[in-house]
Amino acid sequence: MGSMGVGGWMGPFHDNIHGRRDKKRNKETRPSSSRDSAGGASTAASYRFPLRQAATAASLALTGDTIAQLRQRWVRNKDTLSRSEDFKDTASSLLCEHDWIRSLRMASYGFLLYGPGSYAWYQFLDHCMPKQNVQNLMMKVLLNQVVLGPAVIAVVFAWNNLWQGKLAELPNKYKKDALPTLCTGFRFWVPVSIVNFWIIPLQARVAFMSMGSIFWNFVLSSTMSR
Numbered sequence: 001m002g003s004m005g006v007g008g009w010m011g012p013f014h015d016n017i018h019g020r021r022d023k024k025r026n027k028e029t030r031p032s033s034s035r036d037s038a039g040g041a042s043t044a045a046s047y048r049f050p051l052r053q054a055a056t057a058a059s060l061a062l063t064g065d066t067i068a069q070l071r072q073r074w075v076r077n078k079d080t081l082s083r084s085e086d087f088k089d090t091a092s093s094l095l096c097e098h099d100w101i102r103s104l105r106m107a108s109y110g111f112l113l114y115g116p117g118s119y120a121w122y123q124f125l126d127h128c129m130p131k132q133n134v135q136n137l138m139m140k141v142l143l144n145q146v147v148l149g150p151a152v153i154a155v156v157f158a159w160n161n162l163w164q165g166k167l168a169e170l171p172n173k174y175k176k177d178a179l180p181t182l183c184t185g186f187r188f189w190v191p192v193s194i195v196n197f198w199i200i201p202l203q204a205r206v207a208f209m210s211m212g213s214i215f216w217n218f219v220l221s222s223t224m225s226r
Contacts, residue, residue, distance in 0.1 A: 049116065050115065050116050050119045050120075053115045053116065053118070053119040054110070054111045054112070054115035054116050055111065055115070056115060057110035057111065057114045057115030057118070058107045058108070058110040058111035058115065059107075059110075060110065061106040061107050061109060061110030061111075061114065062103055062106060062107040062110070064106070065102060065103050065106040065107075066098070066103060069098055069099060069102070069103070070095075073097060101163075105159065105160055105163045108159075109155075109156055109159045109160075113155055113156075113159065114152065114155075114156075117151075117155075118148070121148055122202065122205050123202070125140050125143065125144075125197075126202055132198075137194065137197050137198050140193070140197045141190060141193045141194055141197060144189065144193045144197075145185075145186060145189065145190065145193070149182055149185050149186070149189065150178075150182060153178050153181055153182055153185075154174070154178070157170065157173050157174060157177070157178065158170060161173060195208075196208055
């Protein structure tokens with residue numbers, strides 16, 4: 001008897017007490033786990049494709065490509081077009097050779113990749129650096145140039161070559177055009193990014209940068225013909 005001790009003597013009662021405690025513990029933990037799973041499901045369900053930003057980027061990509069094509073045709077046929085006195089003839093000559101497949105490539109890139117990607121990028125930067133100070137501003141501008149800029153160039157070149165079935169030529173395209181395009185982008189996007197991150201609120205930031213994308217897409221589209 002003595003060797004059984006207190007625990008052995010209260011064996012059945014001891015087990016019942018612990019069983020009730022375990023059940024109570026399980027009941028208390030189940031709602032929290034269900035809440036966690038519900039929270040995860042609601043977070044996943046709360047994601048919405050940024051349609052407005054995607055449509056804005058697509059329309060401005062199309063605008064930039066149209067300007068680039070018109071400029072290229074004007075430079076190529078400047079002597080002939082400058083002699084024409086009829087504006088309608090000049091306009092029709094510039095538009096009749098428009099490469100709509102190339103415009104579709106750029107518009108689809110803006111809608112599917114650039115618009116949603118840049119929107120997610122600006123949200124990420126604001127989440128990581130929410131305070132509006134000079135240090136965060138400079139870090140955001142720096143990351144915009146060293147991360148987003150090269151990523152945009154890499155993706156748009158790959159997207160264009162994929163549409164054209166020229167993926168084998170992509171390394172030469174990067175070697176030839178990536179660095180000049182990136183340097184041109186630095187001169188334009190650094191001051192624009194400073195204004196964007198310092199003055200423009202997050203909700204209007206993608207729209208503001210998309211306005212600057214008319215020039216950027218003009219630069220990118222100009223490399224498509226090389």
